[in-house]
Amino acid sequence: MISDVLAEAKDKMHKSVEAAKEDFSGVRTGRANPALFQKILVDYYGTPTPLGQLAGMQNPEARTLVVTPYDKAALKEIERALVNAPNLGANVGNDGTIVRVTLPELTEERRREFVKIVRSKGEDAKVSIRNIRRRAKDDLDALKSEVGDDEVSRGEKELESVTKSHIDAIDDALKKKETELFEV
Structure with a gap:
């Protein structure tokens, strides 16, 4: 029973x-990366649809991304979604068949803003992990009458080590993203 609680907590953590790392990849660095645009929602026939499902994306140059819609009728909506996308500040142009997105050069001030955003996302992920730990600890405490205090305390120690390892993984990913953001 204790092992089930710990396995579930490990899986959720x-x-x-992984969700934090995916969030970090959505914060742009100096290059135009298609991953930045995957989650942008486009109003496709009244339904918010991720851009990655509506168009192919290539980056022919470091700061340029070419978006080729699968359905040409969605071109205007894709362009509108890219213009209104938060934290991009990109120049968006449409030539009738593709949308060309050019990202501006990152300034030092903009890089610092992105680092703040990444740190905030990292802190949110740590809070999520701590909440998982709290729920697992409550589940372990509920098992005290069935398995005994010693087993529960061993389980809690293991839960703490698992929590620490996952928080360290988030810290490592955060440091990596910060150095990536400050590379010129």
């Missing part, structure tokens, strides 16, 4: 770390 791992998913939180």
Whole structure:
């Protein structure tokens, strides 16, 4: 029973770390990366649809991304979604068949803003992991009458080490992203 609680907590914590890394990839660095645009929602026939499902994306140059819609009728909506996308500040142009997105050069001030955003996302992920730990600890405490205090305390120690390892993984990903953001 204790092992089930710990396995579930490990799984949820791992998913939180992966979600944090995915969030970090959505914050842009000096290059135009298609991953930045995957989650942008486009109003496609009244339904918010991720851009990655509506168009192919290539980056022929470091700061340029070419978006080729699968359905030409969605071109205007894709362009509108890219213009209104937060934290991009990109120049968006449409030539009738593709949308060309040119990202501006990152200034030092803009890089610092992105680092703040990444740190905030990292802190949110840590809070999520701590909440998972709290729920697992409550589940372990509920098992005290069935398995005994010693087993529960061993389980809590293991839960703490698992929590620490996952928080360290988020810190490592955060440091990596910060250095990536400050590279020129």
